[in-house]
Amino acid sequence: MKQIPLRTAAERLQFCDDYFSSVDARILMAKEDYREYQLPREIDKELTDRPYYWLWVDQTGQKPDPTILRLAFSPDALERENQRLHRETLERANSSSESHPSAPYFRPPVAELVSLGGFRLERIMDSVMARGRFICVRPKDGLRGRPVIPWLLMNAVVSYVCDLTEQNFISLGLCLTNDQIVNDFWQAIERIPMGVARWEEVVGPYDEDAVEAGLSRLRDYVGTKLRASPQTWAKEAELRLEEELAQLDLYYGSLVAEDGSDSDVLTVEHQQKRAELKQRAAPRIDIEVVQVALVGLVEVTAPSSRQ
Amino acid sequence: MEPQAIQSTSKTPAIQWHGLDFLSALSAYKENLHFGNYRSQEWTLFRLACLARQAKLANNFHELLVLHHVQGFQPLPHQVETARQVLQRMRGRAILADEVGLGKTIEAGLILKEYMLRQMVRKALILVPASLVLQWTRELNQKFNISCFAQRNHWSWSEYDIVVASLDTAKRLPHKDIIMAQPWDMLIVDEAHKLKNPKTKNWQTVNQIPNKFMILLTATPLQNSLKELHTLVTLLKPGYLGDPTVFAKEHARPEKNTSDMAQLREQVSRVMIRNRRIDGETNLPPRKVRSVSLTLGAKERELYDAVHRFLKDQYRERKSQRASLLPLITLQREICSSPYAAMMTLEKMLKRSRSGRTQATIRDLLALAESIPTYTKVERVLKLIPEIGDKCVVFTEYRATQDFLLFMLRRQGISAVPFRGGFGRGKKDWMKDLFSRKVQVLVATESGGEGINLQFCHHMINFDLPWNPMRLEQRIGRIHRLGQNHEVHILNFATEDTIEAHIVHLLQEKIRLFEMVIGNLDSIVGESVGNGDFEKQILEWSLTSETPEEFGEKLSTYGDQVLCAVQSRTESESLE
Numbered sequence: 001m002k003q004i005p006l007r008t009a010a011e012r013l014q015f016c017d018d019y020f021s022s023v024d025a026r027i028l029m030a031k032e033d034y035r036e037y038q039l040p041r042e043i044d045k046e047l048t049d050r051p052y053y054w055l056w057v058d059q060t061g062q063k064p065d066p067t068i069l070r071l072a073f074s075p076d077a078l079e080r081e082n083q084r085l086h087r088e089t090l091e092r093a094n095s096s097s098e099s100h101p102s103a104p105y106f107r108p109p110v111a112e113l114v115s116l117g118g119f120r121l122e123r124i125m126d127s128v129m130a131r132g133r134f135i136c137v138r139p140k141d142g143l144r145g146r147p148v149i150p151w152l153l154m155n156a157v158v159s160y161v162c163d164l165t166e167q168n169f170i171s172l173g174l175c176l177t178n179d180q181i182v183n184d185f186w187q188a189i190e191r192i193p194m195g196v197a198r199w200e201e202v203v204g205p206y207d208e209d210a211v212e213a214g215l216s217r218l219r220d221y222v223g224t225k226l227r228a229s230p231q232t233w234a235k236e237a238e239l240r241l242e243e244e245l246a247q248l249d250l251y252y253g254s255l256v257a258e259d260g261s262d263s264d265v266l267t268v269e270h271q272q273k274r275a276e277l278k279q280r281a282a283p284r285i286d287i288e289v290v291q292v293a294l295v296g297l298v299e300v301t302a303p304s305s306r307q
Numbered sequence: 308m309e310p311q312a313i314q315s316t317s318k319t320p321a322i323q324w325h326g327l328d329f330l331s332a333l334s335a336y337k338e339n340l341h342f343g344n345y346r347s348q349e350w351t352l353f354r355l356a357c358l359a360r361q362a363k364l365a366n367n368f369h370e371l372l373v374l375h376h377v378q379g380f381q382p383l384p385h386q387v388e389t390a391r392q393v394l395q396r397m398r399g400r401a402i403l404a405d406e407v408g409l410g411k412t413i414e415a416g417l418i419l420k421e422y423m424l425r426q427m428v429r430k431a432l433i434l435v436p437a438s439l440v441l442q443w444t445r446e447l448n449q450k451f452n453i454s455c456f457a458q459r460n461h462w463s464w465s466e467y468d469i470v471v472a473s474l475d476t477a478k479r480l481p482h483k484d485i486i487m488a489q490p491w492d493m494l495i496v497d498e499a500h501k502l503k504n505p506k507t508k509n510w511q512t513v514n515q516i517p518n519k520f521m522i523l524l525t526a527t528p529l530q531n532s533l534k535e536l537h538t539l540v541t542l543l544k545p546g547y548l549g550d551p552t553v554f555a556k557e558h559a560r561p562e563k564n565t566s567d568m569a570q571l572r573e574q575v576s577r578v579m580i581r582n583r584r585i586d587g588e589t590n591l592p593p594r595k596v597r598s599v600s601l602t603l604g605a606k607e608r609e610l611y612d613a614v615h616r617f618l619k620d621q622y623r624e625r626k627s628q629r630a631s632l633l634p635l636i637t638l639q640r641e642i643c644s645s646p647y648a649a650m651m652t653l654e655k656m657l658k659r660s661r662s663g664r665t666q667a668t669i670r671d672l673l674a675l676a677e678s679i680p681t682y683t684k685v686e687r688v689l690k691l692i693p694e695i696g697d698k699c700v701v702f703t704e705y706r707a708t709q710d711f712l713l714f715m716l717r718r719q720g721i722s723a724v725p726f727r728g729g730f731g732r733g734k735k736d737w738m739k740d741l742f743s744r745k746v747q748v749l750v751a752t753e754s755g756g757e758g759i760n761l762q763f764c765h766h767m768i769n770f771d772l773p774w775n776p777m778r779l780e781q782r783i784g785r786i787h788r789l790g791q792n793h794e795v796h797i798l799n800f801a802t803e804d805t806i807e808a809h810i811v812h813l814l815q816e817k818i819r820l821f822e823m824v825i826g827n828l829d830s831i832v833g834e835s836v837g838n839g840d841f842e843k844q845i846l847e848w849s850l851t852s853e854t855p856e857e858f859g860e861k862l863s864t865y866g867d868q869v870l871c872a873v874q875s876r877t878e879s880e881s882l883e
Contacts, residue, residue, distance in 0.1 A: 023348070115376075132349075156326075166365060247545065286322075
């Protein structure tokens with residue numbers, strides 16, 4: 001199985017560097033496991049949680065200093081940089097304005113640790129996922145000007161849900177000219193240097209209707225494939241559910257038999273518990289479309305042989 | 308999802324598609340492309356988005372994602388294993404019945420976070436005792452990055468996704484109705500032994516709260532009868548242990564059938580996990596317990612004997628008038644602690660007393676107490692602390708003793724801070740902080756003992772002993788708990804020829820309480836050592852015995868009874 005991304009500090013650092021450079025944030029300082037980024041306003045709004053502040057800034061036409069994010073990627077770097085920030089702030093306060101009454105009370109800025117599940121990284125990931133939902137690309141550089149074949153890419157997450165969830169990432173490509181469908185399409189194209197291109201340049205004569213039809217073809221394909229594959233997990237979940245429902249019915253049956261006075265209340269409670277149980281344990285498959293792209297591929301590089 | 312072979316599967320689960328609102332957004336994107344509003348970095352963003360989504364995948368049933376998301380600590384093996392079992396085997400409905408101090412909170416946090424990461428739980432309700440609401444909120448926030456909120460008002464239930472509240476609030480109107488209307492995905496109840504009776508409001512409230520996953524935390528899943536266990540399991544899986552009346556009949560029989568028991572044990576193990584210290588993995592460093600024998604000064608001795616005589620008189624008098632014995636218990640325990648503490652109660656008794664003779668006696672006692680030049684116990688503390696040369700907790704039962712100790716310590720130039728139950732949360736934290744960073748001694752009273760963890764400290768002095776073993780264990784639990792890496796040294800002060808010496812002997816030598824694991828203690832407290840009764844019993848023995856030897860005899864018999872109870876409990880514990 002492929003290693004899950006972003007599980008190491010080095011990967012997270014690379015991820016942040018790529019993200020901030022592609023949203024035009026300046027890197028003010030780069031040290032081992034540590035970065036300082038200056039945020040453009042739009043990105044600032046996305047990464048910090050202060051809607052009222054922005055409301056006020058926008059309404060009053062303020063021009064606040066850009067926010068600086070101080071991100072540490074390891075606990076050691078966090079400790080080291082916090083000490084440095086403390087020292088520098090103290091020095092500045094001592095040298096510049098000795099007479100300033102509040103000088104000793106200045107609080108030094110602090111760095112924050114970027115960790116999986118932590119607030120900042122979650123925000124960055126949300127921002128990335130909101131910004132990277134579609135794209136229209138073709139290979140860059142030397143291949144410019146050569147005609148391309150339009151492909152529709154769909155990245156999706158399939159969740160097998162019962163009382164536990166398992167998720168798979170799938171990527172499919174559909175050739176708009178001949179309806180051929182390719183599995184693992186993303187893995188095939190991810191390393192090709194791509195550039196954003198105009199719609200006509202990539203898709204040629206096809207419009208949104210064609211894209212829509214293509215998407216529904218891909219959905220049918222996924223559905224057929226799932227129905228054809230063995231779903232042992234679902235059968236096991238069904239069995240467990242039936243057993244638990246039987247126990248539940250037995251229990252409430254015995255209560256009603258015991259004293260019939262409150263039977264209405266018990267029936268309601270019984271039905272509620274049945275519903276909760278089914279909601280929790282009944283197997284189902286959820287598919288979430290994550291990304292859609294139109295990809296123009298020059299004929300020689302088309303991974304059609306993979307089918 | 309590679310199909311192996313096309314099979315005619317009878318039933319494929321329902322397939323639901325999400326995120327199909329693409330098309331309108333796609334048109335907008337196309338418009339933008341026309342205007343040339345595209346940037347070359349978008350390909351990078353697209354790639355990163357794909358990476359980010361894959362990083363969030365719950366990609367198989369067996370991996371615990373949460374292990375990559377905890378912060379600032381490493382969960383212990385038994386905690387991880389428990390979380391795994393609850394998720395994979397028990398499917399999110401379980402009783403966590405670890406012994407006190409093995410980290411049930413951590414286990415619950417791991418489970419909650421795992422479900423959140425797998426997008427199966429969005430809204431969760433955590434019901435805990437009122438005094439622990441803030442502590443839970445902080446732990447979940449800091450250790451697991453779970454943004455949860457302490458309930459404040461009746462908006463909280465719907466406003467926040469993860470709410471920590473007290474069961475007592477939850478069962479009251481209007482809160483109860485609002486809670487019932489929320490679609491909770493997960494319900495966690497701490498101290499679930501409060502749910503042992505299905506006729507109580509507690510149980511009925513919890514039974515009615517909508518939930519998909521439910522975790523019950525208790526260190527004592529059954530104290531008296533198997534029926535209690537049945538009641539807890541009914542919350543998780545109604546009907547799992549069968550019809551309640553049939554169950555009661557079958558398991559209430561005195562002659563227990565071993566195969567029945569084996570079957571029950573197997574059934575229970577599928578809904579309950581109990582980690583015990585004894586089982587190894589959770590071993591703590593040893594406790595070194597020593598009693599410090601003290602001899603009272605002449606004046607102190609005189610006072611002690613005088614108070615003892617006074618108590619005997621009072622006991623007879625009050626007993627005949629059926630008056631309350633409580634002040635006597637207090638006085639007896641205070642005089643063991645310090646004359647200073649006893650003076651407070653004596654003064655109170657003086658005000659209340661209506662008999663001239665009693666008043667005169669009390670005045671004499673007070674005069675005697677005031678004439679004492681030095682307190683033996685306090686002197687000993689002042690001598691011991693520099694010898695220890697490390698951080699040390701001093702426990703006493705009484706405010707007055709606490710104040711006096713603090714005063715004396717500071718006068719000696721030893722840094723010390725107080726700690727007691729009356730402090731607000733913030734002040735408690737502050738004192739703990741001071742103690743961990745700057746101060747050498749923390750002087751704590753009993754009531755402040757709960758809810759602080761002082762693993763960084765390895766020395767403890769029991770200035771006086773509580774007469775209730777469970778409370779003593781609570782004290783020790785403050786420093787001798789998970790995270791303690793050093794040997795723990797415990798000193799018990801025992802003043803010769805006083806009740807205290809006998810009690811130290813009983814708890815330390817006879818019951819060997821300090822070596823006992825808490826799990827065993829839990830179980831005896833419920834049965835033989837009733838809370839107030841034990842204290843009353845000791846007072847009675849001490850005041851009705853003609854000689855100290857006779858008193859010692861009585862305590863010794865009592866110790867034997869406790870030991871018997873523990874033994875039979877250990878035998879029957881194989882059930883758990």
